[in-house]
Amino acid sequence: MTHLTTHVLDAATGTPASGVAVTLAHLDGPTIDSATTDDDGRLALGPDRLEDGDYALTFGTGSYFRERGVPSFHPVATIAFTVSGEAHLHVPLLLSPFAYSTYRGS
Structure with a gap:
């Protein structure tokens, strides 16, 4: 298994x-x-x-919404995080046109 995974959910559409x-x-x-x-x-x-x-994941949020004809505020969402001996990291992103949130997943 790769060390890092992510899951992006569009909160506006569910x-x-x-x-x-x-x-x-x-x-x-x-x-x-x-x-x-x-x-x-x-x-x-x-x-x-x-x-x-220290690492960063950068998500192309502006392009994602633009392709769907949805105006948005953030052209990218960048999540900075620290790796310190973890066997696996999961970094999810909950996305909407004008906000985003994240947490350390499992």
Whole structure:
């Protein structure tokens, strides 16, 4: 299993957010991996193991809403987080056109 997974839910429609571009990078550093969410709004990114340190997931929220003809406020949503020895991390995103929230999943 990859070290990092995410799940994006569109709170405005109550459905998974498929086709959202997501980039994993070192915080203030190079990109590690990028892909788009599947039909269930899910995605696994990165290597089998992330080294301890600070990272960021950047979600292409503006493009996602633009493709659906929905005005939105955030062109991207960036979630910064710290890896410190975890075997697996799940970082979900609850998305709406004018807000987003996240938490450390399991």
